[in-house]
Amino acid sequence: xxxxxxxxxxxxxxxxxxxxxxxxxxxxxxxxxxxxxxxxxxxxxxxxxxxxxxxxxxxxxxxxxxxxxxxxxxxxxxxxxxxxxxxxxxxxxxxxxxxxxxxxxxxxxxxx
Amino acid sequence: xxxxxxxxxxxxxxxxxxxxxxxxxxxxxxxxxxxxxxxxxxxxxxxxxxxxxxxxxxxxxxxxxxxxxxxxxxxxxxxxxxxxxxxxxxxxxxxxxxxxxxxxxxxxxxxxxx
Numbered sequence: 152x153x154x155x156x157x158x159x160x161x162x163x164x165x166x167x168x169x170x171x172x173x174x175x176x177x178x179x180x181x182x183x184x185x186x187x188x189x190x191x192x193x194x195x196x197x198x199x200x201x202x203x204x205x206x207x208x209x210x211x212x213x214x215x216x217x218x219x220x221x222x223x224x225x226x227x228x229x230x231x232x233x234x235x236x237x238x239x240x241x242x243x244x245x246x247x248x249x250x251x252x253x254x255x256x257x258x259x260x261x262x263x
Numbered sequence: 264x265x266x267x268x269x270x271x272x273x274x275x276x277x278x279x280x281x282x283x284x285x286x287x288x289x290x291x292x293x294x295x296x297x298x299x300x301x302x303x304x305x306x307x308x309x310x311x312x313x314x315x316x317x318x319x320x321x322x323x324x325x326x327x328x329x330x331x332x333x334x335x336x337x338x339x340x341x342x343x344x345x346x347x348x349x350x351x352x353x354x355x356x357x358x359x360x361x362x363x364x365x366x367x368x369x370x371x372x373x374x375x376x377x
Contacts, residue, residue: 159303183363194353194368195306239305243364250321251366253305 154178155242157254165262170227172257174240177221183243184216184223185251190236199225230261265289269354269369276344276376284339284372286354294357295337296321296366297329299350306353312337313359344376 156175164170174184183202187195199214201207201223207214213226223242227234240254267288276282288295293314298306298321308321312331326348328340337356341348351373355366 155305157305185365194370196368197365200363200365241306248319249359249364250308250311251306253307255303255305 154252155240155254157238157240157257159255160258161260162257163260163262164230166230166232168230168261170230170234170259170261172225172227172238172240172259173222174224174242174254175222176240176242176252178242178244178246178252179218179221180246181218181221181242181244184214185241185243186212186214186223186225187239187241188236189239189256195239227259230259232261232263235259235261267354267356267367267369269352269372271372272370273373274375276341276374278345278376280344281340281342282344283341284352284354284374285336286338286369287336288354288356288367289335290356290358290367291334292356292358292367293334294359294364295331296355296357297327297337297339298353298355299323299348300353300371301350309339309352344374346376348374349376350374 186199189195201214211228215224237256239256241251296311297309310329315334354369357366
């Protein structure tokens, strides 16, 4: 079992819809959670960071964390074609020397 | 402000050849990292340097060596390249003193080993 799991997709949503991306992790000691966006052929860039249970909103993006169920999700409201990318979930845990462990990523396609 | 700079951007090697991937950051970060990214595998940590003068193995260190030349520069060396090392390599840096400790990535090096 991979330590950080994501559905590889592609997840296809129409323009203007809500895209929901999910990530589960196995290490209960994980403390910080990151969502990176990676356009094809480009490097990952951080879009959200969360460490407390609940929701964190930043513009059209909302990160949701549930430590009891060991999942973190990313909601993208009013999805745009420019949101089409691969979204990487990363988890930081002291059990892993505070290194980031990445999931395989979910490819999102937003269709006009 | 360039952030994290990697060279070269592309490289083709023959099996058995050696090469060094260069990485430099101008954000005065203490920590630097080398990852490889293969399709569907996410990013896997090869080596990291928590601070100048220290290096440690990550998840997939076999076949690689690193040098933390100074605070700015962290290089990755392939001594005898193998086709299994065909991948995209990313360097990253972070400030572990900040509570987020966000990692910032370079543009990547696309390596093919024939």
